[in-house]
Amino acid sequence: MSKISQQLLSGTSKAAGAPAALALEDGAVFYGTACAAAGEAFGEICFNTSLEGYLEVATDPSYAGQIITMTYPQIGNYGVNPEDAQSAAPALRGLVVRDMCTTPSNWRSKLSLHEFLRQHNVVAIEGVDTRALVRHVRDHGAQRAIISTLDLSKESLLAKVRASESLVGQNLAATVSCSKPFTHGIVDLPESHAFAQAPAPAPRFKVVAYDCGVKRSILDGLVRAGCDVTCVPWDTPAERVLQQAPDGVFLSNGPGDPEAVEGTYSQVEKLLGKVPVFGICLGHQMMCKAAGADIEKLKFGHRGGNHPVMNLRTRRVEITAQNHGFGLLFPSLGPLVPELSGGFKGHEDDLRFWVRAGIAPVVQNERFGRIQLTHVNLNDGTAEGIAFLDIPAFSVQYHPEANPGPTDAHYLFTAFARLMEGREDYLDIDIAADRLAGWKFGAEGACEEACNA
Template sequence: MNPAWLVLRDGRVFRGQPLGALGETWGEVIFNTAMQGYQEILTDPSYRGQIVAMTYPLIGNYGINEEDVESRRPWANGFIVRECSPIASNFRSALSLDEYLERHGIVGLQGIDTRALTRHLRDHGAQDGIISSVARDPAELLARARALPGLVGRDLVAEVTVAEPYGWSEGGFKLGHGYVAPPPPRFRVVAYDCGIKHNILRQLRMAGAHVTVVPAATPAEAVLETKPDGVFLSNGPGDPEAVPYLIESVRGLLGRLPVFGICLGHQIMGLASGGSTYKLKFGHHGANHPVK
């Protein structure tokens, strides 16, 4: 088997084996500390433009099912694991992780020291990189990695948001029953799709909200015309300052309706209120972060 490479912008090189689709991909290399949930991570639009490295050493042991997706397609630019499980053992499993990545054209890498990669990103910061299972010369990849544009100033929200408004009616998941019927709606919420996840919509619906999802470029006046009880600003990828149209819309909503934002949406609220944002040395991605 031919080797596969990860080459970072600062010159660090990792040699491993191909995973998923053969070829090349590039993006900002980040790490995620979750022990599971790789299917949700791959289909989370917040990872658009990024190559995700999982810190847990064995990934893929329960396969991929048809239910645990967070959006209409996978969005991660690439995927890195220490070891991809050759066994996918779960009663809901329909595909192995390797098969899923290959089916969706996602170039991955396995067999590298993900601990060393994580420490490197922790110490030197998240940075652009290239995964290749077709290149033979890492030096050539390095020259291209150093020429990558990065994520700052790039409007990734426009790449993941929906084109038209739609209503969401699906409730939460119950083992053995699938997605159950939600309670009758008690109030109306407009949710801006900056890269929204299905489980966020399910939780809003289970809380009693009638949910209408709108594109990120929807003006404030168009939202106010629908007379909602509140507005939700979703998670999403990339630089919040690269989405000035959404900042302007939120500025027109603050003080006129209750507005609630998470992740990117929270940062958009801050910018609309006159605050500022800055990029962390490395993002906090995972399901097991201590909170004090």
């Protein structure tokens, strides 16, 4: 910490933390101060561009094995309410912020973020130039990293991080999945969210969800779409799932390398065509792997609440919440069907070609017939969603539950319900009409109820 920073800090109520360091395997080192638990943490460095939702990010099981850098400069200013957590405990390895707020102010706050992290033994560092760090990761790619409050030697830190285990090849989904089945229904919805969300409808569908690291808000979203959910471990045999006679199967988000989660995608291959299936994030990759597709590791991934995605079927653009470091290589699903792809016969590496052409292309997959590209990332032209045309199944790479993030993609829960109803137009939904479904904002008395809570 600089002398000027020390002088400024001495005039506030915030105590100075112990020295800490962050080292990346390519030799970059950043210094700051500890702002949570003491110790050392190893993981893959990544960054999230969300302006809020730090608790939801910290407790998202998809971050298992990773050190998260928050790009917004001050984190923790509205505190922590445990009912907003996405899992029982944080799964991330460490947290990097520019400034950690230790005196939060919010009517729902129960404790500060740094206290929450300390309770769960999460190592965090503040005072880092996060703009410089994010630029470095963006230019040089995701890589192994270490946060330490015990060792500040550059040489020692680099030796440790270069000897640490890579995220690639690890089955991290197995580390965050449930150990036995459990149910999630109306009684499990957070009571403290009632000021903003309308009561859930009575369940109409019986859904089995593969828990590869599922977020609580995703299960809540399924319940609010009329589903009674039973979660099962990541490697549950397909035969056992089908014995429950579900109306649909949901494939959850999750962490790590999809190639290593063979225990899930081998079962998904047996489920496709037998029951309606909806997958998100890692669940999307599991469906792609079941169809024989190739998955690539992205340079630095997509993480944040501001990623623009176009639905090629409706031509509507969604601002989406994302958290993944791997993605589908759409051409690997099969050759194009020209008569269903605007007459085009050759694949394009940048899928924004199809955005400009106004076409949702279709390939012929050797395992499951015709598969349509439905969603494309407008930032980098990568695949964000597919729909199987000959069986009832679809998936997206991003998150529809908006915790944290925008509600543009809420319609995907509605789409899953429509798929289980057997509707062919299940994805053709006006997101402008659906994005606030179930919310009480603007309803008479909603503001007064919130203020009096």
